Amino acid sequence: METQSRGKGLFFLLLTFFLWGSIYVGARLLSGRIMPLTLACLRCAVGTVPLLLMARPYRKTVEKEDRKYFLLIGAGGYFLTWDLVQVGISLTGASTAALVNSFNPVSIMLLAAILLKEKITPTKILCLILAMTGALIVTYGADGRAELAGIAVTFLATLTWGTASVYMRRLTAKYPPIMVTAYGMLIGLCCHIPVGIVTAVADPPTLGVREIGILLYLGVIGSGLAQFTWTRSLQQFSASTCSLFYPLQAVFSAILGAMLLHEQFTAFFFIGLIFVSADVALCTWETMHTTKNA
Secondary structure, rough: OOHHHHEEEHHHHHHHHHHHHHHHHHHHHHOOOOOOHHHHHHHHHHHHHHHHHHHHHHHOOHHHHHHHHHHHHHHHHHHHHHHHHHHHHHHHHHHHHHHHHHHHHHHHHHHHHOOOOOOOOOOHHHHHHHHHHHHHHHOOEEEOOOOOHHHHHHHHHHHHHHHHHHHHHOOOOOOOOHHHHHHHHHHHHHHHHHHHHHHHHHOOOOOOHHHHHHHHHHHHHHHHHHHHHHHHHHHOEEEEHHHHHOOOHHHHHHHHHHHHHHOOOOOHHHHHHHHHHHHHHHHHHHHHHHHOOO
């Protein structure tokens, strides 16, 4: 049963990073028609509604000492991080933004070791090296813009998201993952609304049927569903283990970017894919090996 549960956890991880990789492409498709901060607000609004409905059967009272962690996850993870990511995507190509976000394992692993006392094993260090090398090679072969400001903004997002993910791991030990996700998204939405209104008034979005469809996908699937599967993964595995799958985001983003945005990549992509595959395979092996020993 434990092995089967871990298998589900691995499926959730793969699904999460595919959905997150698609967000970069979707956001680029909307570039020029809607301001980044307005898009972040609408994404959160569309994604929060179904999550709150899904969380209703799992609601439980939040203990007083945990309220600050929910606030940190909502304001830091679902508000600040999302705004920074949207701005970063608007300034860079989808592949470049995904690469910078692939450095999340570094921040999550270090923060998990400091705040949650998670052990950094030699295998995890090797996985981290493979992950960073693969992500770098994958995106080096992609044809994406790399403005310095966009890279800096996206890198800052990795720090805020890393902190939020560590505390998600802590809360999922006490509360259902869907509840942690829904409450965090709701708090994030409360922060998004005033910013989204200001940017929408300053530069009204231009939305047609195609743009509305993309927005619904980004909100319900790319945001709501993906945030739930990420939180569910954090309940099953350590934060540092989950973070080692981040390079898949760059791979999926590069593939979808080539298909939908006509971004080009060379043989570097396939070389990087080998490193990323080795990272995921090694990380999966360690996870299953740990489960078997336990």
